[in-house]
Amino acid sequence: MGIFDIAFLVAAITIAAPILLAATGELVSERAGVMNVGLEGVLLVGAFGGYLVMAGTGNIAVGFLGGIVGGLLFGALMGVLAIEAKVDQIVSGIALALLGYGLTTFLNDDLFSQPRAFDPLPRIAIPVLSDVPVLGSALFTQDAFIYATAVVVVLVALALTRTTWGINLKATGENPVSVDAAGVSVRGLRWAGVLFSGACAGAAGAYISIGDVGVFREAMTGGRGYLAIAAVLFGGWRLSGLGVAVAIFAVTDATQLRLQAVGDIPREVWVAAALLILVALGTGRVRRAATIFRLDRRRAGAVELAGVAVVAVLVVLSVVRPAVTLPASLWLAMPYVLALVALAVEGKRRHKAPEALAVPYLRSEV
Numbered sequence: 001m002g003i004f005d006i007a008f009l010v011a012a013i014t015i016a017a018p019i020l021l022a023a024t025g026e027l028v029s030e031r032a033g034v035m036n037v038g039l040e041g042v043l044l045v046g047a048f049g050g051y052l053v054m055a056g057t058g059n060i061a062v063g064f065l066g067g068i069v070g071g072l073l074f075g076a077l078m079g080v081l082a083i084e085a086k087v088d089q090i091v092s093g094i095a096l097a098l099l100g101y102g103l104t105t106f107l108n109d110d111l112f113s114q115p116r117a118f119d120p121l122p123r124i125a126i127p128v129l130s131d132v133p134v135l136g137s138a139l140f141t142q143d144a145f146i147y148a149t150a151v152v153v154v155l156v157a158l159a160l161t162r163t164t165w166g167i168n169l170k171a172t173g174e175n176p177v178s179v180d181a182a183g184v185s186v187r188g189l190r191w192a193g194v195l196f197s198g199a200c201a202g203a204a205g206a207y208i209s210i211g212d213v214g215v216f217r218e219a220m221t222g223g224r225g226y227l228a229i230a231a232v233l234f235g236g237w238r239l240s241g242l243g244v245a246v247a248i249f250a251v252t253d254a255t256q257l258r259l260q261a262v263g264d265i266p267r268e269v270w271v272a273a274a275l276l277i278l279v280a281l282g283t284g285r286v287r288r289a290a291t292i293f294r295l296d297r298r299r300a301g302a303v304e305l306a307g308v309a310v311v312a313v314l315v316v317l318s319v320v321r322p323a324v325t326l327p328a329s330l331w332l333a334m335p336y337v338l339a340l341v342a343l344a345v346e347g348k349r350r351h352k353a354p355e356a357l358a359v360p361y362l363r364s365e366v
Contacts, residue, residue, distance in 0.1 A: 003258040004268060009138040011257060014212060016250035017146045018043075018204035023228035023235075023242050024156050025200025030232060031160070032193030033173040033186075033356045036078050037093025039201055040225030041100020046071040046205025048104040051216035055116050064145075064206045071202015072195060074100060079194040083187060086360035097225070105218050112216075121145055121211045145207045152200070157239050169193060173354030176361045186361050201225065223336060230339040237353060249335050256334045264325055270318035274311045281307045 022039060029036055036042070049070025054063030074096060081092040121143035129140040160166035169189050171179045176186040208224070209216045227249050235241025259265060281304055317324075 003255070003262060003266060004272070006134065006138050008254055008258060009135075010142075012247075012250045012254040013138065013142065013146060015253050016246050017149045018207050018212075019224050019228050019231065019249060020243065020246045021149045021152060021207075022197075022201045022204040022225060023231040023246055024153050024239070025197035026228055027232050027235075027237065027239060027242055028156060028160075028169065029193040029197035030237060030357055031170050031173045031354060032190045033176060033354060033359065033361070034078070034082050034190050034194050034197075035089050035093065035229075035358045036075070036082075036096070036194065036197055037090055037229065038074070038078060038096025038100065038225075039093075039197070039228055040221060040223065041097035042071050042074045042078075042198055042201040043205040043208070043221040043225045044100040044104045044219070045074045046202030047209035047221060048108060048205075048216055049202065050206025050211075051209045052107075052111070054118055054210045055112070060118070060121065060210060063210045064203060067206025067209075068199050068202040071198040071200070071205065073198075075195050075198015075201070078198070079191050082360070083190050083194065086362070089358040101219060104216075108216055108218065115215050115217070118210055118214045120214050121207075143211065145203075145211050153239065153243070160239070170354070173356055176356050180361075180363060186363075190361075201228075227335060227339055233353075234339070249339060252338050253335045256332060264323045267318045267321050270314045274314035274318070277307050277311050277314070 022043060026036060026039055046067040050063045050067030053066025054060060057063065078092065078096055081087040081096075082089045123141050123143055124147070126140040130136045132140070160170065168179060168184050169192070172184075172186050172189045179189070180186050204224075205221060208221055213220065228246075231242050231245035231249065234245040235243070255269070259269065
């Protein structure tokens with residue numbers, strides 16, 4: 001299996017969990033019409049809040065509560081700016097991200113002259129399921145946060161599709177005027193979405209600092225907030241698409257971590273890249289099966305030809321196995337480059353954004 005072993009799968013799941021939770025909260029917020037571009041700052045505040053409370057109490061559960069409270073405070077700040085003051089959501093989100101970075105850096109330097117390290121969350125094996133060969137030790141021997149994240153995602157999926165509240169929430173992001181006319185509070189639903197997003201991001205940040213790494217460092221979230229936002233956009237504002245996007249980002253990040261350790265790029269990486277491109281080409285052909293415009297088909301043919309050429313090159317590289325070593329900084333950029341490529345290629349083909357996303361609701365205009 002090479003680098004794609006059990007340890008690789010465990011690393012990918014650990015990377016995916018906080019991004020998935022933050023992205024799920026952001027999905028709920030955006031479904032209500034509020035885009036929190038400052039999610040990275042909320043993650044940082046959650047990470048520092050959890051670390052600060054953990055350092056004071058020594059209790060990791062209370063530490064997570066501190067992270068959630070920090071996320072709620074920054075979520076409430078976003079709510080005041082976007083919902084109450086009607087400030088441009090992109091501008092306020094950028095300000096929130098910068099504030100989160102600056103505030104956590106200042107407080108960390110001021111309160112902790114020497115960093116304190118904590119033990120990460122222990123792994124919990126689920127009886128019987130953890131004994132399943134290969135996948136058992138990776139999927140069913142995880143920490144409590146990863147199990148809780150899976151439960152939250154399932155509950156959110158049920159709430160959005162099976163409850164009146166979820167239907168009203170999605171309608172708020174599409175047509176708030178109609179929701180208001182039906183006697184449902186647009187303001188209340190948007191506040192609920194923003195606060196839920198803040199709580200999820202706060203918990204995800206706390207996991208990064210005290211649940212996984214065991215210490216707080218400056219800007220330690222490493223852009224996971226932006227990846228969560230990209231996952232929502234790439235997933236077409238659907239929970240299933242969001243999950244696929246998070247999985248892609250997490251696998252890419254886990255791959256770059258392993259490649260930094262092995263030096264030369266191994267054969268299985270070339271093979272995996274070729275298979276992924278083939279899958280992407282096949283998926284694109286299926287989506288275009290009903291397209292009637294010749295120009296689109298010509299462009300698609302050119303893209304497919306280029307994709308086949310790239311696959312051929314990758315197959316040759318897997319056979320020749322050249323000694324290729326790339327700098328660590330390039331590997332670190334892989335998940336973010338992939339996020340940009342995915343958004344550029346697939347963004348317009350996905351389901352469109354909620355109509356009222358990032359648009360302030362003024363009841364006086366009804």
